[in-house]
Amino acid sequence: MELTVGPNQFFWKPEDWSASYEALATAPVARIVLGELVCSKRLPFYQNRIPAAIEMLRAAGKDVVVTSLALITLKRERKLAAELAEAGVEVEINDLSMLAYLPTETPFSVGPLVNVYNEGTLAWLAARGATSICLPPELPLEQVRALARLGRDLGVAIEVWGHGRVPLAISGRCYHARLHGRTKDNCQFACEDDPDGLDVATLEGQKFLAMNGVQTLSDSFACADHQIETLQQAGVSRLRLSPQSGDFAAICALYRARVDGKADRGTVAAALRLTHPDIRLSDGFLTGASGAAWSGGRAES
């Protein structure tokens, strides 16, 4: 099983953005997806750093892929998307609009924000040139299994959301701006102060969600620690780890040991509890009654 680092969902300072990829150059991951997923307004702050990061990661032996935006509406976003399709680097589509720009002979990857729920959609995308598909995070294990089977038959690598705050929704409205009494057009980049998103709790103080500009994420960090063997047996060939602040390369190493069979079930979660005592883990989309559920609670406590 390979590890993929997904695109950074948050808005980091340009120097922190670059430093995170320098750290990943030596991390035990095979594939890195970078670029702006959430908000086109963030891109000018670090866009000029992307080519150098791609070169540096390629030189370190990584497969590098660039993501599209998750929601393409504005004229300049369409132009960006069309340019990305011609940039000569593998693209991960996270909005089906990309199919309007990608030449039919160009292979591409499909990200978790494209709705691939069934065999018909998977087969259609494979015929159109998809070589790798990260399934939507809300898919339960049983359906992951069915799609991994077909992916194997069609030669499409199937990837599953393995770690990190789960993207739950994307909107035309910026919630960070709204919280500060501003509109999206005049957001003043309110999201830059929250490198892992801003916690949203219920009125009773129960942690629930996280806001990240136009995106809404889970409060909990997905952790597929308890499903690794099942996913491997199902034919899932890649596990996606979503970047967070701090020593993310160390988190990648935890999963590397786990998927290589060098660490037992529960060790990733136990290590995360030590280094990140404040975060809640979840794996409910794969095996629980709801996305927020966590199957390992009792084992670790």
Next chain:
Amino acid sequence: MEIVCPAGTPASLRAAVKAGAHTVYCGFADETNARNFPGLNFDREEMRAGVAFAHGHGAKVLVAINTFPRAGSEPLWHRAIADAESAGADAVILADLGLLAHAAKHHPGLRCHLSVQAAAANADVINFYASTFGVRRVVLPRVLSVPEIAAINAETEVETEVFVFGGLCVMAEGRCSLSSYATGQSPNMHGVCSPASHVEYHDDKGALSAKLGGYTIHRVGAREPAPYPTLCKGCFQASGTKGHLFEDPVSLNAETLIPQLAKAGVTALKIEGRQRSRSYVAQVVRNFRAAVDAQAAGSPMPEGMLASLTEGQAATAGAYKKTWR
């Protein structure tokens, strides 16, 4: 302009048609449609009879098959398309790529509309759906302003349909798993959002908390009206601020924008609410029919006529006004 009206039951379909609906939309009683609620929707015979009734009154019927088929169970969705066609439906409303490909291949004579659940938000992707699958109309996601809708219409031959009244998704439709995060039940997979089966009310020292999947969505005083705990319209807290961080408990009412939407080149106006009663549907349909007829005749728009029907008595024009963002 055409008004497209919801019909959750055969009785609502007849009420909508009699009230002046040009078109009604409805679905089969299973998870193939995005309003899969108990006691709602049509069996095969009811669909045939409903289409015959509508056609007899000069109205059209669209069948929404707009959830994303479950892996291993696609035949259920394929059968829904075949049965909609044989019932005489004027079009099916689809969202899933695989289903669009299936319909284009196996039902080439069946008119196909792109559901709002596909969240096609620019002219390029709309034209892609038209050239690839023969899509004839797109229901636009509720993330676009009126000038953006006009710009889309200038760049596509595909008809556009926009929501003007009823429930309002704050998130891009078909791309939201907030509900399944809290309850395990999702719009994309199960055709439900914030399902009643997961709602609990707690009386707590004179305050009433409404919970969804164990999470408090809002809390009101004993004498205040308690809105339904729809997740994205809940009251939460973040960095010291308490409030409706995503959206207030409002519903959409764009009736005053009808002239602008007409000028923007919109073909059809859609009313949300297949879960609503037939008397509600009839009243909304009558009002909107009067409004589009006034628009067509160049008469002044009747105003404020629907205020009493909006959720929690508060309404918004949503993303149609750019400041909503």
